[in-house]
Amino acid sequence: MTDADELRRRIRELLAAHPPADTERLDFLRARFDAGLAWVHFPEGLGGLGLPRSLQAVVDTELAAADAPDNDPRRIGIGLGMAAPTILQYGTEEQKARFLRPLWTGEEVWCQLFSEPGAGSDLAALGTRAVREGDDWVVNGQKVWTSSAHVARWAILIARTDPDVPKHRGITYFVCDMTDPGVEVRPLRQITGEAEFNEVFLTDVRIPDGRRLGEVGDGWRVAQTTLNNERVAIGGRRLPREGGMIGPVARTWRERPELRTHDLHQRLLKLWVEAEVARLTGERLSQQLVAGQPGPEGAGMKLAFARLNQEISGLEVELRGKEGLLYDDWTMRRPELVDFTGRDAGYRYLRSKGNSIEGGTSEVLLNIVAERVLGLPAEPRTDKDVAWKDLAR
Numbered sequence: 001m002t003d004a005d006e007l008r009r010r011i012r013e014l015l016a017a018h019p020p021a022d023t024e025r026l027d028f029l030r031a032r033f034d035a036g037l038a039w040v041h042f043p044e045g046l047g048g049l050g051l052p053r054s055l056q057a058v059v060d061t062e063l064a065a066a067d068a069p070d071n072d073p074r075r076i077g078i079g080l081g082m083a084a085p086t087i088l089q090y091g092t093e094e095q096k097a098r099f100l101r102p103l104w105t106g107e108e109v110w111c112q113l114f115s116e117p118g119a120g121s122d123l124a125a126l127g128t129r130a131v132r133e134g135d136d137w138v139v140n141g142q143k144v145w146t147s148s149a150h151v152a153r154w155a156i157l158i159a160r161t162d163p164d165v166p167k168h169r170g171i172t173y174f175v176c177d178m179t180d181p182g183v184e185v186r187p188l189r190q191i192t193g194e195a196e197f198n199e200v201f202l203t204d205v206r207i208p209d210g211r212r213l214g215e216v217g218d219g220w221r222v223a224q225t226t227l228n229n230e231r232v233a234i235g236g237r238r239l240p241r242e243g244g245m246i247g248p249v250a251r252t253w254r255e256r257p258e259l260r261t262h263d264l265h266q267r268l269l270k271l272w273v274e275a276e277v278a279r280l281t282g283e284r285l286s287q288q289l290v291a292g293q294p295g296p297e298g299a300g301m302k303l304a305f306a307r308l309n310q311e312i313s314g315l316e317v318e319l320r321g322k323e324g325l326l327y328d329d330w331t332m333r334r335p336e337l338v339d340f341t342g343r344d345a346g347y348r349y350l351r352s353k354g355n356s357i358e359g360g361t362s363e364v365l366l367n368i369v370a371e372r373v374l375g376l377p378a379e380p381r382t383d384k385d386v387a388w389k390d391l392a393r
Contacts, residue, residue, distance in 0.1 A: 003051050004058050011062045020068040029105040038104045046100050071106045075337040079103040079110035083156050086226045090214045111152035113143040121364050124167045130159035139205040149185045149198040150334050152178050158219045163389040171219035175211040191350045193330040230359050231298035238286055239279050245312040246275040259319050271312050278304045299365040306355035313349040320345050
C-alpha cells in the first residue's frame with residue numbers, strides 16, 4: 001500500500017467516525033488533527049504522519065469532496081504560516097503539545113509582535129526589553145503593525161535580553177499570552193477605513209521562561225524561520241489561474257466591453273502574463289518546500305506579489321473610470337482576517353498600498369534577494385560589531 005493509499009484509508013475512517021453533516025465543526029477539526037490529517041508532514045501526534053508535504057493535497061482534495069469543514073486558514077494565517085513552523089523547529093515537546101492543536105483548529109488565534117516604531121525595516125534594532133526575574137521574564141516596550149492582535153490569544157514575540165552585545169545577538173524569542181496583565185492593544189486605522197492592524201503596548205508583562213523558544217540570545221536565528229515562512233505565506237500562496245488580484249480585473253474586462261481601450265488592453269495583457277508567471281513560480285516554490293524549509297527565495301515571491309497587486313489594482317481603477325473613484329464604506333471596523341482582494345475596486349487599490357510594507361518592505365527584500373539569492377556583495381554595515389546600547393537612536 002502506498003502512502004497515498006494509506007492516507008485515503010485514514011480519511012475514510014475519519015469520515016465514517018465523524019460524518020461532516022452530523023459532526024460539529026470543531027469536533028471534526030479536532031478529530032482530523034488527532035488522525036494526523038492536519039498537516040501530514042508534521043510528526044505523528046502533532047497533527048501529522050511524518051509523510052512528504054506533497055501528500056497534503058491528497059487529504060485536502062478528499063475532504064473537500066466530502067464537504068468537510070476547513071479551519072478557515074485566512075483567519076488563522078499567522079498561526080499556520082508563521083508560528084506553527086517556528087514552534088515545530090524550536091519548541092520543546094511540551095510547547096508543541098500545548099500550542100499546535102488549538103492553533104490548527106483555530107481555537108486560538110495568533111499574532112506577531114516583531115516590528116516597533118523605531119525598528120521596522122531594521123528589525124534587529126528593536127528596543128523592547130525582557131529582563132530575567134527568577135523563572136520569569138519581565139517585558140516592557142511597544143510593538144506596531146500587529147495584524148489580528150485584537151482577536152489573538154497568543155503572540156510570537158522577540159525582545160532584547162542583552163543590550164551589551166551587537167543588535168543581532170542580544171535578542172530572545174518568546175510566546176506571549178495576549179490576555180496577560182500589562183498587554184494593551186490599540187487599533188491603527190488604515191487608509192481603507194479599517195483597523196486590521198494594531199499597536200501593542202507591553203508594560204511589566206511577565207512571561208515564564210517555559211514560554212521561550214530557542215536559546216537566550218538566539219532569537220534572531222529563530223526569527224529568521226518565522227520571517228522566511230511569513231514571506232512564503234504572503235507571496236507564495238497556491239492560486240488557480242486568474243486567482244488573486246488579476247481575477248476581478250479580467251472579469252470586468254470580459255463583462256464590460258464598453259470600458260475597453262487599446263492602451264488598457266495592452267497593459268492588461270502584460271499584467272495577466274506577469275500574474276501567471278508569478279503564480280507558476282509560486283507553484284514551483286511550493287514544490288521546493290516539500291524538500292525542506294523555505295529559504296530566501298520567498299522574498300522574491302513577496303516582492304512580485306506586492307508590485308503586481310499595486311499595478312493591477314491601479315489598472316482596475318482606471319478601467320472602471322468614474323466608478324473606480326467610488327468607495328463602498330469608510331466605516332471604522334476591526335476585521336478578523338486580512339482580505340487583499342475583497343470588497344470593491346477602491347478597496348483593493350487602497351489596501352494594496354500596504355503590500356510593499358507588510359511582511360518586510362520591498363526595499364529590504366531587494367537587499368535579501370541581492371545578497372542571499374544572487375550572491376551580490378553586501379551593503380556596508382558599520383553597526384555589525386557595535387553593542388546595541390551604543391547605537392545612535
